[in-house]
Amino acid sequence: MARIAEDSDFEALKKLVDDHQGWTLELAKSDTQVYTRPVAGCNFNMVKIHTEFVEVTADILFDVLHDPDYRKVWDSHMLASEEIGILNVNNDVGYYAMSCPPPLKPRDFVLQRSWLDTGPEGEQMLLSRSVPHRNYPPKKGYVRAMSYITGFVIKTNVNSKTGCTLKYVAHCDPQGTLPPWLVNKVTHTLGPRMVKDLKKAALGYVSWKQSQPHLRKPWRFPEEISCPRISIEDCLELKPLPVASKSTARVLPSIPNLQTSNGKILTGKQASPSTPSSVTPTTPTASSTNGGPNISKKEDKEKKLLAKKEKSEAKLNASVSNGCNSGSNNVSSSSSSKKDTKKANKECKDDSSVKEKKKEGGLKKRRSLLSLKF
Numbered sequence: 001m002a003r004i005a006e007d008s009d010f011e012a013l014k015k016l017v018d019d020h021q022g023w024t025l026e027l028a029k030s031d032t033q034v035y036t037r038p039v040a041g042c043n044f045n046m047v048k049i050h051t052e053f054v055e056v057t058a059d060i061l062f063d064v065l066h067d068p069d070y071r072k073v074w075d076s077h078m079l080a081s082e083e084i085g086i087l088n089v090n091n092d093v094g095y096y097a098m099s100c101p102p103p104l105k106p107r108d109f110v111l112q113r114s115w116l117d118t119g120p121e122g123e124q125m126l127l128s129r130s131v132p133h134r135n136y137p138p139k140k141g142y143v144r145a146m147s148y149i150t151g152f153v154i155k156t157n158v159n160s161k162t163g164c165t166l167k168y169v170a171h172c173d174p175q176g177t178l179p180p181w182l183v184n185k186v187t188h189t190l191g192p193r194m195v196k197d198l199k200k201a202a203l204g205y206v207s208w209k210q211s212q213p214h215l216r217k218p219w220r221f222p223e224e225i226s227c228p229r230i231s232i233e234d235c236l237e238l239k240p241l242p243v244a245s246k247s248t249a250r251v252l253p254s255i256p257n258l259q260t261s262n263g264k265i266l267t268g269k270q271a272s273p274s275t276p277s278s279v280t281p282t283t284p285t286a287s288s289t290n291g292g293p294n295i296s297k298k299e300d301k302e303k304k305l306l307a308k309k310e311k312s313e314a315k316l317n318a319s320v321s322n323g324c325n326s327g328s329n330n331v332s333s334s335s336s337s338k339k340d341t342k343k344a345n346k347e348c349k350d351d352s353s354v355k356e357k358k359k360e361g362g363l364k365k366r367r368s369l370l371s372l373k374f
Contacts, residue, residue, distance in 0.1 A: 001237055029192075034191050047191055049167070052163060052166070056162075061164055063205065064198065084135070084136065095108065124154045125153050130146050133235050
């Protein structure tokens, strides 16, 4: 997460750019030196550059590195830039996207910048690193790169009142599938190109700034700050939601089977509030303990045999009860049965006659319609 930079952070930055122990000199020109150093636990090297700006003052170079509007003019690799907000007058958070040579995808960053100006005889320092932000998660089409540290230390050149020295250090991870050996090889060649572009931009900054409708410099004058104030809580670490695996997935409990006093088995879906109190739950079977309602083939066969036995018993009981009732009420049942049969026959005849009349009427209507001429 983001945190406000302290004086100890800037002291560590000055020590990092001045101490050459453990660094390898990769390139040395008249006014530029490029160093690299491996970092424990990371496949990408750290790069450091020392250079001189003969015709550019420290104040102008410091303004060029800060000015977001001018960055759009001189940075040919920039695709997008946005000021997210400020944490205080010396710490802000911004979004930056840059192009990469094809077929590589463009990279983007969410960076916290911290700066400190110790006066004309001191240094002007700029320190930035990657931080998360809840409103700027990784988006489609870009690879979210990581900047562990990017630092600039600018100081007025002792030998030239109009010139300055720049000490630059960076340690970045481009993410994606780039091989580390290729990135390390290109790192110490891209650094001098960046320095060359920065020198050219610094030489043209004064004339460009004077042509603008406003001359605001909020990094120097806090009263000119226009971007919103944000909280450090907005830059908390973004943690992805855990994905449920097979072992952690929730299994719905199976409803136990119920067995009546007659031996009839009812599943949990068939059981209703009207189930008699004599119904007791059976012990869970091997299939129910596994979390599923499936029943083995042996249990299916036993159920079918029980169902057949119940049907046969029900038929025998019905025949016995019918025989008992017929023996006690022979006369009344015979007379009532004859009357019922006569009524049923009459009703059937009436219904059939009505149906036949309706059919004949329908046929006549159809014949009359067919005989019409259009």
